[in-house]
Amino acid sequence: MTATTPATTTPPAAQRAALAGIDLWHSFGRTEVLKGVSVAIAPGEIVALMGPSGSGKSTVLHLLGALLRPDVGSVWLAGRRIDQLSQNGRSDLRLHRFGFVFQFGDLIPELTLGENVELPLRLTGVKASTARRLAREFLDRLGVADQADRLVQEVSGGEAQRAAVARALVTSPEVILADEPTGSLDTITGELVLEAFVSAARDLGTAVLLVTHEARVAAWAAREVLLRDGRILGGVEQPSTHPSWTGQPKPLPSPAPPAGAPWPAR
Amino acid sequence: MAGTLSTAWRFVRADSASRQVGIIAGNAVGTFLIAAVAALPAALTSDDAPELGVRLTIGVALIFVAIPVFMLLATVGRLSAATRDARLMALRLLGLRPSRTLAVAAVENGLLSLAGALAGVAIFALAAPAASAAVRNGPGWFSGTLALSPLWLAAIALAAGLFSAVLAAAPARRLLEEPKAGRPRRRGTGGWWRLGLFGFGAAELVWLGFEPGLSYSQRTWAVACGVVAVLVGLVLSVPLFSVRVAAALAKSRRTVVQLAGRGIQAEPTSGARLVLGLGAVVFLAVALTGQLWRMENSSAIKMGQRLLGDGPQLLVMYQSSDDWWPQEDWDELGYPPKAFVPGPDSEEIPAAIPDGNRGREGTARRRCRRWPLDFRRGPSPGRSPHLRPGQPLLRRSGVCRHLRRVGLVQPVHDRLQRSGSPLAGDRAGLQFVQRRRLTPKTEQRHP
Numbered sequence: 093m094t095a096t097t098p099a100t101t102t103p104p105a106a107q108r109a110a111l112a113g114i115d116l117w118h119s120f121g122r123t124e125v126l127k128g129v130s131v132a133i134a135p136g137e138i139v140a141l142m143g144p145s146g147s148g149k150s151t152v153l154h155l156l157g158a159l160l161r162p163d164v165g166s167v168w169l170a171g172r173r174i175d176q177l178s179q180n181g182r183s184d185l186r187l188h189r190f191g192f193v194f195q196f197g198d199l200i201p202e203l204t205l206g207e208n209v210e211l212p213l214r215l216t217g218v219k220a221s222t223a224r225r226l227a228r229e230f231l232d233r234l235g236v237a238d239q240a241d242r243l244v245q246e247v248s249g250g251e252a253q254r255a256a257v258a259r260a261l262v263t264s265p266e267v268i269l270a271d272e273p274t275g276s277l278d279t280i281t282g283e284l285v286l287e288a289f290v291s292a293a294r295d296l297g298t299a300v301l302l303v304t305h306e307a308r309v310a311a312w313a314a315r316e317v318l319l320r321d322g323r324i325l326g327g328v329e330q331p332s333t334h335p336s337w338t339g340q341p342k343p344l345p346s347p348a349p350p351a352g353a354p355w356p357a358r
Numbered sequence: 359m360a361g362t363l364s365t366a367w368r369f370v371r372a373d374s375a376s377r378q379v380g381i382i383a384g385n386a387v388g389t390f391l392i393a394a395v396a397a398l399p400a401a402l403t404s405d406d407a408p409e410l411g412v413r414l415t416i417g418v419a420l421i422f423v424a425i426p427v428f429m430l431l432a433t434v435g436r437l438s439a440a441t442r443d444a445r446l447m448a449l450r451l452l453g454l455r456p457s458r459t460l461a462v463a464a465v466e467n468g469l470l471s472l473a474g475a476l477a478g479v480a481i482f483a484l485a486a487p488a489a490s491a492a493v494r495n496g497p498g499w500f501s502g503t504l505a506l507s508p509l510w511l512a513a514i515a516l517a518a519g520l521f522s523a524v525l526a527a528a529p530a531r532r533l534l535e536e537p538k539a540g541r542p543r544r545r546g547t548g549g550w551w552r553l554g555l556f557g558f559g560a561a562e563l564v565w566l567g568f569e570p571g572l573s574y575s576q577r578t579w580a581v582a583c584g585v586v587a588v589l590v591g592l593v594l595s596v597p598l599f600s601v602r603v604a605a606a607l608a609k610s611r612r613t614v615v616q617l618a619g620r621g622i623q624a625e626p627t628s629g630a631r632l633v634l635g636l637g638a639v640v641f642l643a644v645a646l647t648g649q650l651w652r653m654e655n656s657s658a659i660k661m662g663q664r665l666l667g668d669g670p671q672l673l674v675m676y677q678s679s680d681d682w683w684p685q686e687d688w689d690e691l692g693y694p695p696k697a698f699v700p701g702p703d704s705e706e707i708p709a710a711i712p713d714g715n716r717g718r719e720g721t722a723r724r725r726c727r728r729w730p731l732d733f734r735r736g737p738s739p740g741r742s743p744h745l746r747p748g749q750p751l752l753r754r755s756g757v758c759r760h761l762r763r764v765g766l767v768q769p770v771h772d773r774l775q776r777s778g779s780p781l782a783g784d785r786a787g788l789q790f791v792q793r794r795r796l797t798p799k800t801e802q803r804h805p
């Protein structure tokens with residue numbers, strides 16, 4: 093990577109970050125969803141992305157995860173620009189370096205939970221026995237090892253969601269992008285999921301971006317980013333000083349946001 | 359690659375039973391039909407270079423079979439396509455490259471298609487001997503046997519399996535675009551342009567009905583083109599119909615109807631295609647039967663049926679005594695009279711070959727030898743090698759009767775028509791061909 097051409101010069105915000113999106117604009121047809129969003133996540137950092145429904149959180153996630161290309165702006169993974177990569181290049185990144193938890197699950201319903209978790213490993217060429225062992229391990233950690241041999245249709249929504257989390261974690265990715273990973277979980281099982289993310293961040297230096305509505309979940313993150321009407325409230329986001337994860341959840345935000353202004357200005 | 363294969367194999371096993379059975383059965387039927395049609399020409403005629411008319415007939419039959427087979431294969435490959443596409447989309451989201459995703463789709467479909475294709479050729483190999491024996495003993499269409507070499511069978515199975523796999527994987531092109539999280543959405547497919555080809559084909563067929571001035575072969579090709587256009591047009595229009603119907607249903611106030619509409623909207627083509635595929639097969643079968651019936655009932659064929667029977671027979675051409683038969687017609691037919699040798703490729707031999715024209719006779723004999731014909735000399739005292747007017751040509755049975763009819767009568771009719779003879783419209787006037795069945799007694803008279 094040469095530092096001479098401006099287009100390939102890593103911006104300062106992206107230099108220390110595991111994953112950074114700089115000045116992202118995106119529209120679906122005529123609807124402008126993102127209007128200059130910048131986010132950066134340091135290695136080992138957990139960032140919570142919050143915002144009202146329809147504010148563009150999932151879109152940010154898809155842009156950062158090389159699923160969508162921004163209209164304007166750039167996405168950087170470990171200091172390398174990824175939004176301009178070819179379809180194949182971006183596919184490879186998703187398979188080898190990202191872990192996704194999608195808002196709508198996107199497990200394959202015809203496969204068992206165990207097979208769903210094994211799938212990314214099998215696709216990267218991991219031996220079947222190893223993949224099986226690793227999948228069991230992660231399912232066990234999330235408390236759904238018992239359901240490993242059941243089809244997705246045969247388990248509850250929360251169990252499927254935990255399997256989706258296991259699928260994102262099982263390849264030990266550099267970055268995890270999780271869209272409402274605790275959306276259909278109660279407090280206890282939600283904490284199992286969050287603990288799994290924390291240990292990945294702490295032990296492997298995984299950067300985690302967590303989309304959530306719940307303040308209780310966001311409290312586990314080192315940092316919160318608020319998105320509203322396609323903009324980050326509080327200006328350009330920089331990754332916080334690394335390492336940021338203290339291992340302790342922050343106290344719940346207080347006081348509770350006043351009625352009419354659900355999202356406190358930063 | 360191992361990951362791709364094992365994933366595809368896992369998906370094969372994960373498929374619903376109805377999809378598996380549908381694809382296997384559809385491919386088996388399709389491959390069976392292809393094998394049968396491939397074996398047909400050899401069974402119908404013992405000649406390896408049949409006449410143009412025969413080739414045309416076989417060609418039209420091939421088109422008639424190929425289209426429903428094509429649609430059947432396309433249809434079964436797309437069974438539960440929405441489910442399959444959702445699965446493939448999940449792979450794309452996980453980060454499988456487009457090419458590998460297509461490979462998974464192709465292998466998944468290919469395994470099932472190949473299983474079906476193998477079943478199809480196996481059924482053909484098992485059923486063909488019995489079927490050709492039955493046909494030989496019954497309607498007597500075949501002079502040969504309905505059979506294909508193992509190499510041919512293997513090639514057909516492989517080609518059909520591959521074809522079906524590619525056909526099924528082709529619509530998965532969509533997955534090569536940017537993958538979208540959430541269920542894959544189908545595009546609107548309701549453009550009225552889809553009706554264009556269907557309209558063209560239908561208009562052409564209607565026009566044919568009012569257009570008398572076409573020759574037999576022109577008409578055959580025109581019908582074939584019209585039918586192809588109508589069928590391909592129908593396939594193209596299916597999404598249009600299902601999208602419109604679904605939209606209408608979804609507007610209903612009754613919840614059940616509304617749900618049905620939304621269900622079709624979610625998967626507008628799959629079920630409809632199956633119905634369409636079956637409908638097209640039925641339609642083609644009816645059309646083909648109708649065409650055959652029309653041919654069988656044409657006066658030319660009827661006369662052929664009267665003229666030709668089973669067993670050895672004598673065909674002698676006499677000059678008509680009718681005065682109204684214009685001389686030009688006789689000229690056109692090559693007066694002096696000829697003997698017509700019935701065969702898949704009707705052959706006329708000048709009945710009176712002047713001395714010194716042995717070359718022509720030799721050619722005629724050589725060509726006759728290609729068919730199971732007994733080319734005998736007349737009872738000339740000097741055992742003259744030349745044929746004389748009124749001398750018989752004997753043939754043995756065994757040539758496919760059906761093609762013989764076409765082969766014998768059609769060229770005569772065509773020639774009369776070309777010459778603008780009034781006889782063309784009145785084929786019953788062809789009294790100049792006389793048939794006598796050969797009994798042992800008559801045969802004795804012509805040793």
Ligand SMILES: Nc1ncnc2c1ncn2[C@@H]1O[C@H](COP(=O)(O)OP(=O)(O)OP(=O)(O)O)[C@@H](O)[C@H]1O
Binds near residue numbers: 144151
């Ligand atoms: N594929 C798409 N085509 C058109 N519009 C879209 C598409 N995806 C999202 N949108 C629109 O973009 C806006 C942002 O969507 P997005 O999914 O990012 O919101 P979100 O913040 O994740 O909401 P939620 O919390 O409800 O999941 C919404 O108004 C949505 O309707």
Ligand SMILES: [Mg+2]
Binds near residue numbers: 149
């Ligand atoms: Mg969302």
